[in-house]
Amino acid sequence: MRDARPSAIYLKDYRPPAFLIERTELAFDLHEDHAIVEATLHLRRNSGVAPEEALVLHGQDLELQWLALDGRELSAGEYSQSDDGLRIARVPQQFTLSSRTRIRPQDNTSLEGLYKSRTLFCTQCEAEGFRKITWYLDRPDVMAEFDVSIEADKARYPVLLSNGNPVAAEDLGNGRHRARWHDPFPKPAYLFALVAGDLHSVDDHFTTASGRQVGLRIFVEEKDLDKCEHAMVSLKKSMRWDEEVYGREYDLDIFNIVAVDDFNMGAMENKSLNIFNSSCVLCSPQTTTDKGFQTVEAIVAHEYFHNWSGNRVTCRDWFQLSLKEGFTVFRDAEFSADMGSRTVKRVEDATVMRTAQFAEDAGPMAHPVRPDSFIEISNFYTLTVYEKGAEVVRMIHTLLGAEAFRKGADLYFERHDGQAVTCEDFVRAMEDASGVDLGQFRRWYAQAGTPVLSVAGAYDEAAQTYALTVRQSTPPTPGQAHKEPLLIPLALGLLGDAGNLPLQLAGAAPNVESADNTHLVLKVSEAEQTFVFSGVRERPVPSLLRGFSAPVRLEYDYSRAELCALMSRDNDGFVRWDAAQQLAISVLQEAEEQIHAGAAPVVDPLYLNACQTLLEDASLDAAMVAEMLRLPGEGYLAELAARRGGARVLSIHLAREAVHKALAVHAEAAWLDAYRRNAVNTPYAPEAGQIAARSLRNLSLEYLVLARDEHIALARAQFASAGNMTDSLAALKVISQRGSAAQRDEALDDFYRRWKSETLVVNQWLQVQAAVPGEGALERVQGLLQHEAFDLRNPNKVRALVAGFANGNPLQFHRADGAGYRFLGEVIEALNTRNPQIAARLLVPLTRWRNYAGDQGPAMRSELECLAALPDLSPDVFEVLSKSLQD
Structure with a gap:
């Protein structure tokens, strides 16, 4: 490990800024080999803060002129420069500071600050990218009005955009032009945005609840104009939903979205100028899957909702990141649930939590929703901050109820409009509006790790009572050995032979919220509590964690028969899905133990019959049936195995293949019937009914090809005739993973020939190949690094191919010779200084080295040690490596 370690920043050391910026004036002069930035900052000392004589501004890779x-x-002796800032020894109480700086966006491969994405100038300033543009107080609690002018070549860059409303446009002669923008709403520098390029727009408008007309424009390359309709419709739905559900109206005259090919993130909520990764805004039936359509709708909504939960009210410091992200993820999840199936959306959210966020909580980078410290803030754009943060907000919603939560949100926005605030401010607004004490609940923001609820039930037939004992604990995490009890909303029901039973809880009324007579929310607040239900006329099966009411691991010793009962007749959709998953996991783990012991796996007929019964019931929601019948992935099974002594990659893979095959053969006729009856014979539409049908039909295709090799003909026929990308890509995946080498190569070559001009489709082609199993998989991926379709500078392509291999092809990534680990390490080394954010994110699979049994764990650690020995590690990569290697 290198000696010059970057230092950590601590929440406890927060101090208000000594200086504030009231207005920022920026003038950009853009050229092909450089850009000139002239900045005029109107500053004043922050009253009430201990006076500091010197002004210290942030800056990185800047050439001061x-x-x-x-x-x-100022003369050279009146200020000093360092690698990351500029210091002026003496400044008055109130003053104007002007600077002229040269930067080189064309050489900026980090994709932070101002950079070039092919022919397009664009920015990404969150979290600390603005300091690569000009000298500034680049911290979220310094908010200013912005006036911006942009000058560029008119032929190359006819469109010049920034935040706020357009003020003026002028022709300068000599082939150049200028645009001026003004944003009247004070904002921190991380929300600044600029775009200059040869773009075309799809235009529309939205009439707000108060009758104002807002212009809506989505800017793309001319070739992509036909891929914007869905994003525009999604934007208008989002605007209306935010008015109806939260009473929040848009506040400017125009709202712009720009699609960019090279982007580290999904999208960015810059005030009135949202910059999107092109994969998150462009879609059409021919080039985009159902999942892609849903993703675009959700991300458009997420970034729009930030206008209030993130822009009008922003975070005081980066430790409070979940203040805006967790709240906004909750809002976009509720929007998506309202637009489609609420149960399916809840299942999808729970799947992300269990398969990825729980793993993060159990790993070396575990941190609270509000972290205590960080070295590089870009490493904390995590599932914990976003997804677990959203679950924390959801629990507040559950504990308060919808009406009181809305009052709390209204108070929060009204009280803090135009301010940079904290998670504590959000919780306090909820308390003040509802009268509910959330003191103990605050621990969710401060404690890392995934709580475990261990539940046991006891039925007294004579007394007709049922006692439920709940114990909670949270495992130690780095830096937090001791955990305090949390306030956990545990939603539950009791299932009887004929359906869900009416509930009557003896005493403890303050610890209960009732939605109806078959559903209660228990407020679990102690290390151990017992809840007694009276009037229970039969031995029940507890229906626990209904609706995934809290982000916890649930332990209850269900029999397989009880899981089948929940799976078939509980009235909570999430519990039915969860029971199916628990039953599958039980069967999979049993098969793995049999394989590890050298025996042929035997799959429990109870499971096979339960799945067949589910599949044959055409009255059920096809989307939910597909979710219930989809086996847990090998990565999730490895995470579960890690808690039982260590994951054995090969036996997990073989067990999943055996159960997959057994279910395919057992229910072959039912799979074939489901495949046929779910054919969609109407024009493509990304609506719930069609999406559900395609989901079950394409899952059925996977099982059919496993059942008998002859069914590959169905996949090849679907691939040849598919009228939409969902069906085409599903068939390609099946052919690639289950067909012969000749069939696979023929299909992959045909797909590329058809779609090589569509960048986003080609990225999916790369991802399909990354997951192709069998010998030669790594060599195929290594070869694709040299393919014309791959570019190491493009994060989407790196995620598709490299992360696709490391996360989606576990048997080959974990090769016994360690070649998969070395391959990933080589890519990380190449990106370490070029794009540190992406390099750090690629490290995640290796950081889980402690989870693996045998030689694989030490081999993964060895690769981490090799990377740690490299000179000039970026702070992003250094932080992940140092935490991953701590004993």
């Missing part, structure tokens, strides 16, 4: 204080150019 001149600097002036109140119009007087």
Whole structure:
């Protein structure tokens, strides 16, 4: 490990800024080999803060040409520069600071600050990218009005955009032009945005609840104009939903979205100028899957909702990141649930939590929703901050109820409009509006790790009572050995032979919220509590964690018969899905133990029959049936095995293949019937009914090809005739993973020939190949690094191919010779200084080295040690490596 370690930043050390910026004036002069940035900052000392004589501004990779204080150019002796900032020894109480700086966006491969995405100038300033543009107080609690002018070549960059409303446009002669923008709403620098390029727009408008007309424009390359309709419809739905559900109206005259090919994130909520990764805004039936349509709708909504939960009210410091992200993820999840199936959406959210966020909580980078410290803030754009943060907000919603939660949100927005605030401010607004004490609940923000609820039930037939004992604990995490009890909403019901039973809880009324007479929410607040139900006329099966009411691991010793009962007749859709998953996991783990012992796996007929019964019931929601019958992935099974002594990659893979095959053969006729009856014979539409039918039909295709090799003909026929990308890509995956080498190569070559001009489709082609199993998989991926379709500078392509291999092809990534680990390490090394954010994110599979049994864990650690020995590690990569290697 290198000696010059970057230092950590701590929440406890937060201090208000000594200086504030009231107005920021920026002038950009864009050229092909450089850009000139002239900045005029109107500053004043922050009253009430201990006076500091010196002004210290952030800056990185900047070439200062001149600097002036109140119009007087400063001499070299009046200021000093370092690698990350600029210091002026003496400044008055109130003053204007002007600077002229040269930057090189064309050489900026980090994709932070101002950079070039092919022919397009664009920005990404969150979290600390603005300091790569000009000298500034680049912290979220410094908010200013912005006036921006942009000058560029008119032929190359006819469109010049920034935040706020357009003020003026002028032709400068000599082939250049200028645009001026003004944003009247004070904002921190991380919300600044600029785009300049040869773009075309799809235009529309939205009439707000108060009758104002808002212009809506989505800017794309001309070839992509036909892929914007869904994003525009999604934007208008989002605007209406936010008015109806939260009473929040848009506040400017125009709202712009721009699609960019090279982008580290999914999208960015810059005030009135949202910059999107092109994969998150462009879609059409021919080039986009059902999942892609849903993703675009959700991300458009997420970024729009930030206008209030993130922009009008922003975070005081980066430790409070979940203040805006967790709240906004909750809002976009509720929006998606309202637009489609609420149960399916809840299942999808729970799946992300269990398969990825729980793993994060159990790993070396585990941190609270509000972290205590960080070295590089970009490493904390995590599932814990976003998804677990959203679940924390959801629990507040559950504990308060919808009406009181809305009052709390209204108070929060009204109280803090135009401010940079904390998670504590959000919780306090909820308390003040509802009268509910959330003191103990605050621990969710401060404690890392996934709580475990261990539940046991006891039925007294004579007394007709049922006692449920709940114990909670949270495992130690780095830096937090001791955990305090949390306030956990545990939604439950009791299932009888004929359906869900009416509930009557003896005493403890303050610890209960009742939605109806078959559903209660228990407020679990102690290390151990017992809840007694009276009037229970039969031995029940507890229906626990209904609706995934809390982000916890649930332990209850269900029999397989009880799981079948929940799976078939509980009235909570999430519990039915969860029971199917628990039953599958039980069967899979049994098969793995049999394989590890050298025996042929035997799959429990109870499970096979329960799945067949589910599949044959055409009255059920096809989307839910597909979710219930989809086996847990090998990565999730490895995470579960890690808690039982260590994951054995090969036996997990073989067990999943055996159960997959057994279910395919057992229910072959039912799979074939489901495949046929779910054919969609109407024009493509990304609506719930069609999406559900395609989901079950394509899952059926997977099982059919496993059942008998002859069914590969169905996949090849679907691939040849598919009228939409969902069906085409599903068939391609089946052929690639289950067909012969000749069939696979023929299909992959045909797909590429058809779609090589569509970048986003080609990325999916790369991802399909990354997951192709069998010998030669790694060599195929290594070869694709040299393919014309791959570019190491493009994060989407790196995620598709490299992360697709490391996360989606576990048997080959974990090769016994360690070649998969070395391959990933080589890519990380190449990206370490080029794009540190992406390099750090690629490290995640290796950080889980402690989860694996045998030689694989030490081999993964060895690769981490090799990377740690590299010179000039970026802070992003250094932080992940150092935490991953701590004993």
